[in-house]
Amino acid sequence: MSPQREIGIAVIGVGWIGQVHCQAYRQIPDVYPDLPVKPRVRMIVDAVEPVARRVAERFDVEVHEEDWHKAINDPAIEAVDICVMNRLHEPIAAAAAKAGKHIFCEKPLANTVAEATRMVEAVDGAGVVNVVGFNYRHLPAIQTAREMIESGALGEIFHFRGLFAVDDKASPDVPWAWRFSAEEAGGGALCTLGSHTLDLARYLVGDFDSVTAMTRTLIGERPVRGTDTTRSVDVEDMAGMLIRFEQGATGVLETTWLAQGNKHHHSWEINGSKGSLRYNSERMNELEWYDGTSAGNRRGFRTLLMGPAFPAAAAFLHMPGMGMSYADGMVIELKDFVAAIAGETTPNASFLDGLEVVRITEAALRSSRDERWVELRDAP
Amino acid sequence: MSPQREIGIAVIGVGWIGQVHCQAYRQIPDVYPDLPVKPRVRMIVDAVEPVARRVAERFDVEVHEEDWHKAINDPAIEAVDICVMNRLHEPIAAAAAKAGKHIFCEKPLANTVAEATRMVEAVDGAGVVNVVGFNYRHLPAIQTAREMIESGALGEIFHFRGLFAVDDKASPDVPWAWRFSAEEAGGGALCTLGSHTLDLARYLVGDFDSVTAMTRTLIGERPVRGTDTTRSVDVEDMAGMLIRFEQGATGVLETTWLAQGNKHHHSWEINGSKGSLRYNSERMNELEWYDGTSAGNRRGFRTLLMGPAFPAAAAFLHMPGMGMSYADGMVIELKDFVAAIAGETTPNASFLDGLEVVRITEAALRSSRDERWVELRDAP
């Protein structure tokens, strides 16, 4: 084993997801001992100093800062990992690109197509590795689905139906928070949850021709914690969408955070002329496949339990049925990021993919507002 | 047990569903010994004489005719059961109503709102019992769902999502048939399958405010059996729909007959502020309930196995888990029809319900054609 070159990384924003990333970077060398590079988080950035300090201590990171410019200016930092709120994605990414740093940016890439477009231009101009955090793409079940579809196992694709439903905001008693403000969060369930589903739709079926959408705020007021007052909500609690794919398939998609009992129900089904696939992230180690070419009395949805024979899984699973975790998916995702920096792979989900999803999201919001279909090719 | 009054019935159209009805009428007295009336099929009508004859022989029916007017003119016939193709529903129902006969009519009630409206006017004027064949309403799981929703177990209803997916036409090799002609069939998957789902949406959530829809013919040509030629398809293979309910909930609905692996997948989920319900007719004896008011670490979708403690089930199930059949649902449905004739109940699904679904279907087709939302209150 030749020594692994270290890649210095700054993680910017260390809420939940930023901390999962920190932990993932530390696991990568253990999980992938043959990787020629080794990520090392050298700087933690968070606007809240005690948070930055605590996370830096937790993960043995020498430096912690409150100002993200420090990461841009530090020559020891080869790559930045942006986990802050959406509206800061562009300025940080633009500066990082200009400084020649590789960039991982959490989804959604940006709040607007304008921002996302500038981000794509910035990284294109700088020639830096750029990845958007569509982590589901990397899971063995999704990789398997992609391979099967590309190999023609499903024949011609007819339909995609997707649902990302959770229930953490289903009770009207859930108090107001910045997530409920369009100005602060950029959007609601569609941006936060639905962007993942839209990305999988593109990844598995292809580009969108046009969409029509309905968004709705069902719980218009939320209690303000510690007071007797309420505050209004101006982001969508749910979005429904009808989709025409460029290659001819139809799509039906819904996302909501008001769906009692749905905990992490990110599911989709794809129907083709020869077969179908089903997935539900609450059982992320399973992929259901129906082979329409089997004999008439031997056909049925079969449950493929992920295991070493499936893409991306061998590093985690000694045998099928043992179970990978959601966090393992992020280990794979960030491994791909650093492998791309090492020139070993091309990123699976680049800023261009991030831009495409923002274009769809924006088109959907416009469609909902104007009550009409929106063609993606006409979108700004 | 006092003697049961016999109700003479003519079954008009004895394809698959007409024969299931014949059989159901014969089972009713066995299943419901305490019913004050007893249906007796006294006439089989089918335009194809050998079919009429064979079915009459099979079910011990004395009379079989090719012309449905015979049923209208026969004083021994107290009720007609219309199972012929959609475009004949109106003339038969109108004549039957005029003759004072009670009417069961298969769904969809009619091909157009105009026809359906005339049917409602005819039965209203005549004061006859009128029922449309939304058989799913009668199943124990659906009855239980309705009761739970009405009792407030789900709180305020936020979302409905429904899917009626089958795969019997998913292969491009399925030959052309009258089902693929708009003129003959009136419509495609939306009319045949989706009408059931629309009815359940209304039954469980309430009336529709407006819809936007996408319909699509994905397999545009079908081979003509016994030839080398193909013939074009002009009915929808699929429909997707976004729904605004009058009471504020949102709906997302899809129907398709191109969904490999889906055999009789008529499923829906309803999310409310306090809980959720899920149903899938491939497991029609189960209803899944999530009680959001349980303690945080004791919450989960629970599977209610239909049994004697559930509405409509005691006549069929000695204990939970034994399983009722699809055909049993029709026994319940037709029992309710004859009980209504006996004055014992009000029909669960009347022609008005049939009209409402045709209004929605027509609105959806218009929405798809015009690419815009259609308000139901503006519909003709």
Add this chain to the structure above:
Amino acid sequence: MSPQREIGIAVIGVGWIGQVHCQAYRQIPDVYPDLPVKPRVRMIVDAVEPVARRVAERFDVEVHEEDWHKAINDPAIEAVDICVMNRLHEPIAAAAAKAGKHIFCEKPLANTVAEATRMVEAVDGAGVVNVVGFNYRHLPAIQTAREMIESGALGEIFHFRGLFAVDDKASPDVPWAWRFSAEEAGGGALCTLGSHTLDLARYLVGDFDSVTAMTRTLIGERPVRGTDTTRSVDVEDMAGMLIRFEQGATGVLETTWLAQGNKHHHSWEINGSKGSLRYNSERMNELEWYDGTSAGNRRGFRTLLMGPAFPAAAAFLHMPGMGMSYADGMVIELKDFVAAIAGETTPNASFLDGLEVVRITEAALRSSRDERWVELRDAP
């Protein structure tokens, strides 16, 4: 269609199961119009006169009697269907055989091997059609399993594991009844429930070489209804069994009526060198198949939804996923009985099969008492 010869039947004992049989006989001509014979229940026998009378009225049977000898002596009765308590099976069957009547007898065939042996001798001597009520054998899923195993789809059979669990007696508050008395009922969960599972084990895997068993009464006292007292229970609440099949496979079996949440959980799994099958009667229209010869990353248990392409199902199911009922299984079973009388088939489950299960049951009880393995070939 030539006229169907009528077969006069007496149903002896019309509790729940007897009534299901009455209803099934009436359905047979509707479901199987091409059957050359037509069963007709001509006599209802029940020791409790009001029950006999009410059931006769319900099913339009002209004659009802309290004494089963009337059925034996009536020349209009060609076949008897014995649904009374186990200890009367032998005398009735012996008399019926002597009178040349064909016999359907509910399971378990008898309380003892001695009785069952005499029953087999009686029908053998008389040459009458004899069937024991192992109704599960007739279900499409079981028929499919049998066909697959016989065709070698599973390779060499290694294991059988079976469970028949219900919960109707799980609460200690369930009051005492004759079911809890060995003298009256002949046995507990093993005889009532487990006999079905034992039969399926034989039907699908083959004859037993030897067994060791544990039986247990966990709720030793039951309240006597309407009093403050309790009465002791002397039948087994559960039985566990280890099995050696003659052909080399192993078996593990359990039955209990104290299993909260199990409503009609009659399940089994069979593992062979090439594949496996799973079944659970709570989802009786499904059979799960694992094909071990599929490619390593395309293997998984697949759910075969029963439909017209499966044995015995076409008479009930227009398309897969519609669902048959438990009672439909009895229609198939009794159709096979009358078809055998007509000389069209050989009974699927004869008295010999009934005897074999009694031999196993008795061996199991002896094994439990003596705490040792019992060889079936040594059993009386």
Add this chain to the structure above:
Amino acid sequence: MSPQREIGIAVIGVGWIGQVHCQAYRQIPDVYPDLPVKPRVRMIVDAVEPVARRVAERFDVEVHEEDWHKAINDPAIEAVDICVMNRLHEPIAAAAAKAGKHIFCEKPLANTVAEATRMVEAVDGAGVVNVVGFNYRHLPAIQTAREMIESGALGEIFHFRGLFAVDDKASPDVPWAWRFSAEEAGGGALCTLGSHTLDLARYLVGDFDSVTAMTRTLIGERPVRGTDTTRSVDVEDMAGMLIRFEQGATGVLETTWLAQGNKHHHSWEINGSKGSLRYNSERMNELEWYDGTSAGNRRGFRTLLMGPAFPAAAAFLHMPGMGMSYADGMVIELKDFVAAIAGETTPNASFLDGLEVVRITEAALRSSRDERWVELRDAP
């Protein structure tokens, strides 16, 4: 955060499980930042030098050795983690205890009761922390089950049924390996897989009174890789067991590695007077609970999706349904080991628990050989 005291650990034997342990130790400080101690693997021991070296490099361990005595004699080693083959467990553990080192030992604790007893005596005499690797105990679903049973949610426990089935040896083409030799492996499926199930039975229900068992080698010869010859197998491919628990419940247990389609099917169900629980490790983030005290028409098995509200899960799961991994269970298990060394907890599964399982295993093998029940209190 005060600095964490480092605990020097030697991992002895670094096949698959030893490597999972190495990785887990490195994750512990990240997952549990508030733990007062920090495990540090300071020595890798493996008899195969290149393996030892490679693993040491992979996990940044300074020292690697071929001889386990080096670990015993090294004062920098405070604890040893024994992952070598079973028959070496005793000598290593005895030496480690004598040297005052804390010990984690993989299951089964030993091949014989004699060995296991000496191990218990050694650690008792030395007063060192001792843990046996029953990793399933630590999973959130199992912890939840334990809590619910202890709180009385299930009432009086009636039944346990357990199954540990895999299929990695189901094909007769699987070549001979040391696993198939009793001398080298100590036993077959019962020791390797079943010991986990036996431990869960004890953990959730209680101590065993007596057992009767059947073991069987179904594939008696295995091909020798690279030759045309076969070699005989003398360990059990399967074991079935009937159990009497001391507190009165019954148990039925099976384990096999010949069960096609079962990948990591470690499942159990427990029935009590008030409710039931079900678990299957192929869906390790789910626990099914039936509450028999719910209203009659609101009862059903509900799926509890593990999440932050459940024991041991908050460190891994941001929200329910995200999914933990099998390896996460080992992180919990080894964290408990080092926390016990720090004096923070008492080990969940000590050598005494390991001994009890070996006693049961040995009793089962004796029972199978002698074809009789074996009382645990009489076991050596």
